[in-house]
Amino acid sequence: MAASSKVSFFGGVDEIGGNKIIIEDKGTRIVLDFGKSFKARSKFYDWNETPRVANGIGDFIAMGLLPDLGGIYREDMLALAGRSKREDPLAVAFFLSHAHADHLDYVSFLREDLELYMGETTKRIVESLEYERGTRLEFEITGYKRRPLEKGSSRIPRKINTFVTGSKIQIDSIEVEPIHVDHSIPGCYGFVVRTSKNTIVYSGDLRIHGNNPSLTRDFIERAAAEKPDVMICEGTRIDETSLTKEKDVFDVSKYFVERSKRHLVYADYSYKDIDRFTTFYNVAKSTGRALLIHAKVARYLKSLSSGGNPLKLPSLGDENILIYKPREKSGVYHDHDYSKEDREIYEGNQNQVWTAENVKRNPSKVIIALGSYQIDQLVDISPTEGLYLHSSSEPFNEEGELSEEKMKNWLDRFGLQRIHLHCSGHASGRDLNDIVSSIQPRLLIPIHTEHGGLFKLLHGLKVKVPELTKEMEI
Numbered sequence: 001m002a003a004s005s006k007v008s009f010f011g012g013v014d015e016i017g018g019n020k021i022i023i024e025d026k027g028t029r030i031v032l033d034f035g036k037s038f039k040a041r042s043k044f045y046d047w048n049e050t051p052r053v054a055n056g057i058g059d060f061i062a063m064g065l066l067p068d069l070g071g072i073y074r075e076d077m078l079a080l081a082g083r084s085k086r087e088d089p090l091a092v093a094f095f096l097s098h099a100h101a102d103h104l105d106y107v108s109f110l111r112e113d114l115e116l117y118m119g120e121t122t123k124r125i126v127e128s129l130e131y132e133r134g135t136r137l138e139f140e141i142t143g144y145k146r147r148p149l150e151k152g153s154s155r156i157p158r159k160i161n162t163f164v165t166g167s168k169i170q171i172d173s174i175e176v177e178p179i180h181v182d183h184s185i186p187g188c189y190g191f192v193v194r195t196s197k198n199t200i201v202y203s204g205d206l207r208i209h210g211n212n213p214s215l216t217r218d219f220i221e222r223a224a225a226e227k228p229d230v231m232i233c234e235g236t237r238i239d240e241t242s243l244t245k246e247k248d249v250f251d252v253s254k255y256f257v258e259r260s261k262r263h264l265v266y267a268d269y270s271y272k273d274i275d276r277f278t279t280f281y282n283v284a285k286s287t288g289r290a291l292l293i294h295a296k297v298a299r300y301l302k303s304l305s306s307g308g309n310p311l312k313l314p315s316l317g318d319e320n321i322l323i324y325k326p327r328e329k330s331g332v333y334h335d336h337d338y339s340k341e342d343r344e345i346y347e348g349n350q351n352q353v354w355t356a357e358n359v360k361r362n363p364s365k366v367i368i369a370l371g372s373y374q375i376d377q378l379v380d381i382s383p384t385e386g387l388y389l390h391s392s393s394e395p396f397n398e399e400g401e402l403s404e405e406k407m408k409n410w411l412d413r414f415g416l417q418r419i420h421l422h423c424s425g426h427a428s429g430r431d432l433n434d435i436v437s438s439i440q441p442r443l444l445i446p447i448h449t450e451h452g453g454l455f456k457l458l459h460g461l462k463v464k465v466p467e468l469t470k471e472m473e474i
């Protein structure tokens with residue numbers, strides 16, 4: 001009798017994110033997600049500190065940020081760590097569920113000849129973010145520059161394949177079928193994986209209380225029809241029941257903005273979350289204001305609007321969108337203070353560009369959506385009172401966010417009242433119960449959670465909480 005399939009977890013165990021799942025069948029291995037583990041990383045590094053490049057992959061492995069897996073890492077990073085022996089890659093194909101850091105970012109360390117598979121929207125988001133961030137060791141997805149960096153060195157591209165719902169990708173005896181799900185960034189997928197022995201479904205990150213529940217419903221229906229042997233399911237909020245919806249964020253925001261008629265309103269959310277952007281755009285529109293965004297957000301919207309504008313985003317010329325031009329080097333808005341790309345945005349949307357002086361004169365005309373990393377613009381705008389709408393959608397601190405304490409000090413300094421409103425990107429405990437009950441897997445493996453054991457209470461199904469690096473026969 002042929003050996004059974006195996007699954008092992010190198011991240012996402014007892015933590016939210018950092019998913020790295022290896023599935024093995026007949027000697028072939030594929031990997032589902034290869035994310036950055038915020039939990040492991042924050043044990044030793046602040047968000048703005050990076051492990052030493054001088055030791056290549058060495059510091060990442062020694063400090064538990066990357067698993068020590070053979071043959072999959074970039075040669076330049078291995079060489080710096082004194083590990084130049086060439087090995088056959090442990091796995092040949094990597095499937096990425098969506099564009100969040102905790103599922104994707106550590107692809108940055110993979111060899112360029114391994115096959116990457118991602119949704120078309122994910123690729124677009126990644127390209128847009130890479131463009132904004134420039135060369136950064138922990139975010140080089142579509143290609144990378146050899147370390148140590150040399151002036152003028154060219155970028156080495158990776159092999160990227162894109163998929164859509166219903167694509168069927170065959171890697172030897174393993175077949176992978178992506179199916180869309182709804183989450184807090186566009187272009188998210190779950191996977192049905194068929195091996196020679198069994199069928200495994202993987203949820204990625206999902207919810208059914210967002211603006212597009214039908215996407216997740218499609219996944220549930222498809223997964224249930226498979227009568228899967230195994231379901232690997234995210235459990236971020238298995239211990240929560242709150243069902244705040246995107247519409248609630250809209251209603252509460254609108255309520256407070258309407259009552260802050262003359263005042264400045266500052267909205268802080270992840271600009272990559274298009275649902276949240278749309279919510280604040282609609283709040284602005286319905287309260288006679290415009291949403292004031294950064295030039296890089298304007299580019300992000302533009303890149304997601306191409307190809308027929310599938311997300312139905314407003315155009316940059318829309319009267320309820322304004323673009324903020326901050327004071328930079330010269331302090332007096334000299335053209336050479338700005339990148340060519342920023343200048344293009346300003347010049348292409350001249351009637352739409354506002355500076356701090358415009359905001360200062362007309363605080364009631366805008367909702368400032370510049371994120372926490374640009375809170376220092378308040379010095380130029382100098383409000384004495386106003387509203388701060390805090391609305392992040394991910395459970396971990398994205399890079400660049402201020403600590404809560406520092407943010408509170410900024411708000412106190414400028415008299416802004418904080419309102420927290422939030423619709424999670426993740427299904428609640430009750431919804432997870434419904435999802436798993438509908439799919440009815442023979443075995444449930446919870447990941448992306450610190451409370452995996454709770455699934456045992458909820459479902460009465462066979463549940464096995466995985467152990468890090470330990471192979472499970474399935």
Ligand SMILES: [Zn+2]
Nearest residue numbers: 017100102205
């Ligand atoms: Zn995640």
Ligand SMILES: [Zn+2]
Nearest residue numbers: 098100183205
């Ligand atoms: Zn996510």
